[in-house]
Amino acid sequence: MPKSKVRKKNDYAINPASRTPVKVKAGPSSTLYVSVMLGLMLVGLAWLIVYYLAAEHIGFMNALGPWNFLVGFGFMIVGLVMTMRWR
Numbered sequence: 001m002p003k004s005k006v007r008k009k010n011d012y013a014i015n016p017a018s019r020t021p022v023k024v025k026a027g028p029s030s031t032l033y034v035s036v037m038l039g040l041m042l043v044g045l046a047w048l049i050v051y052y053l054a055a056e057h058i059g060f061m062n063a064l065g066p067w068n069f070l071v072g073f074g075f076m077i078v079g080l081v082m083t084m085r086w087r
Contacts, residue, residue, distance in 0.1 A: 044075030
């Protein structure tokens with residue numbers, strides 16, 4: 001029966017010097033970006049709180065009905081999506 005070949009251990013080793021460099025975007029996010037991100041999340045939260053507490057006294061909120069949930073959560077989701085680009 002033929003003998004199998006013995007593999008060298010370094011056949012599967014990754015040479016760190018052969019990797020291509022990865023571009024990294026420069027610097028942290030601006031304070032305006034962070035302010036808008038946090039502001040959108042807070043506006044969404046405030047929208048839902050106002051809807052629960054005073055919707056019957058505010059005409060356009062009362063007319064929207066359950067669509068207020070979409071508006072409030074929409075603001076919060078846009079703010080949360082912005083966190084993915086926050087540095």
